[in-house]
Amino acid sequence: MTDNEARTEERRLPRVKPATDIIEREDGFYIYVDMPGVAKSELVIDLNEDELKVSGKAEYALPEGQKLGHVEFGGGEYFRSFTVSHIVDKEKIKATLKDGVLELYLPRLERVQPRKIEIQAG
Template sequence: MQQIPNRIGKRPRVQPHADFVEREDGFYLYLDMPGVEKEKLHLDIENDKLSVQAKSDFGLTSGERVHSMEFGEVEYFARFEVSELVDKQKVSAKFENGVLTIYLPKRKEAPPKRIKIEVL
């Protein structure tokens, strides 16, 4: 996980590990975000930018001493450029076992159009 230097309150802001795969039907983006609950996950597309934001909660109880913590309470944030090849109206996502899968379907190309020529 790449540490991004700024913080949001007490939570460090980190960029989740990501895999980007192209298949015949579209693009798949897989983001690893352990500890995130669906209710604290937000996905937006605006001006050809895909933004993912989430918060993880690994609350410590009183009396616990942390000896090592590699992914505690963090804010995940990632932004991606969305290609003109993507049909932005049909983007979908699912979140399962700490992995966000975003499906970015390829836009259907308009079939060639024959233009009728009028004789004057």
């Protein structure tokens, strides 16, 4: 394998659809996305209208002086998208990354409580 072939192979990361669990609770939805090896700095979460996109990259550096021969274990590019329901408060979505698992919290919109409307004298 030439150096050029090794560099080309090194740049080509497999694209992976990460394993995901979605749990509905009274207060909202919890999405758990398995993203081992992804650092916070390599994680991107975008919300565009009703689409929530999650992407991240996991790369493992080779020790100095070593060349990549063949890889089946290691880094990858993760991508997943979700449709966000109209009952979710999009302004309050939170994300936490811990031990290779991304937790997204999508809270429900607060329900408007019924109230009496005061009638003004005309």
